[in-house]
Amino acid sequence: MAKTERSSLYGEVTARIIAELEEGRLPWVQPWDAAKCPCTMPHNAVSTRNYSGINVLILWAAGLGQGFGSQRWLTYKQAEKAGGHVRRGELGTVICYADRFTPRDEAERAGNEDREARTVAFLKRFTVFNVDQCEGLPDDLTGTQAPIDPVLAVEQADAVIRNSDAEFRVGGGEAYYAPGQDFVAVPHQIAFHAGIDWYRTALHELGHWTGHSSRLNRDQTGAFRSAAYAREELVAEMASAFTCASLGIQPTVRHADYIGAWLEVLRADEKAIFRAASAASKAADYLLGSGEGEA
Structure with a gap:
């Protein structure tokens, strides 16, 4: 493929994602109509x-x-x-x-x-x-696709968390991944308006966890609100979305805290969304591989 044609494809896709973000939509969070298409x-x-x-x-x-x-x-x-x-x-x-x-x-x-x-x-x-x-x-x-049993999906998500062997702390008022100490923290499920969204948040933080140097070795050194920080947040967001979809989990929330930072990253580099989506797929595959050990 000629260089100009490659650039055109990168630009076309990036422009599409930017347009969605500018409208306040996250194209990787519950991008389906559950009444028409199974998750x-x-x-x-x-x-x-x-x-x-x-x-x-x-x-x-x-x-x-x-x-x-x-x-x-x-x-x-x-x-x-x-x-x-x-x-x-x-x-x-x-x-x-x-x-x-x-x-x-x-x-x-x-x-x-x-x-x-x-x-x-x-x-x-x-x-x-x-x-x-x-x-x-x-x-x-x-033929009509049978929807994934949401109860089974939650069991599978529990298996992903358990079998990851991550240090997974439940409690407190914040959800985060601490790369220096290499642990994940999330509030108790009761703190969420919809219990199913606890899994989306847990899988987001585990998405960050996959990037540790001993695992997928992503750059997690970016300071808060920096471009590097925004890129890592983009990876974790999509990793959570891909993992949720694979497990049949349908979150009810659309977090938009970082839209401005993501737009800056995408406008500065038309290949950024390609790199982030690729890294997110690897992170989701890593987590889903963790869930295969138990039913």
Whole structure:
């Protein structure tokens, strides 16, 4: 992909997120209509693999904006291979795949010079369609998704907290992560207007916890209200949202304390939301891996 095309995609997505924030909306907090679409992560209808990083935000926004009944997506070719087709006139949603590769000539030079080969970043566009935009697909791809049992979801969230082995302190009047002492603190659940929001807050602070140098090693040295601090808050916010959606937890609150700081970060760097979403996916995966040890 040409450099200008990569820049255009970064700019397009960042502008979309900035517009949402300017309207006071957080596109990663409960971005679904529970009456129409079950609380879930967007995933490929054929492979069942969850999308990650910035694609989660893109697909959540597309699903909400067009009122789709599920978060199952597939490419034009996948729809045809499955025996169906995309309806005429339907517009797809552009998502992206980012990675790095080593050019052949660079690998050869590095070998001759006895050094590590330098990699080159690339960003590739894909167009996907929601299953609601297709016809003729088999029932196993279009059938109604059973909503996740919220009681089970809370049990799973408890398992995530317990199996993380984080030092997790409950009590007091504030929720925070102390990176120096490496512990998480949250108030008692009774302090929350809606008990389910305790889990969103707990998972937010555990999102910070994943960034410790002994775990995912993110930069957590930023002073309060600094750009670095805002970037870490952005990661923790999305990590909590991704984890909640994976567990079927539907929070009722939309925290907007840091919108101004996030806007500054995103306006200064069009790749910031891509980096934050990628880090949030890794944090959510880390936490969800902790929850697999117990039912």
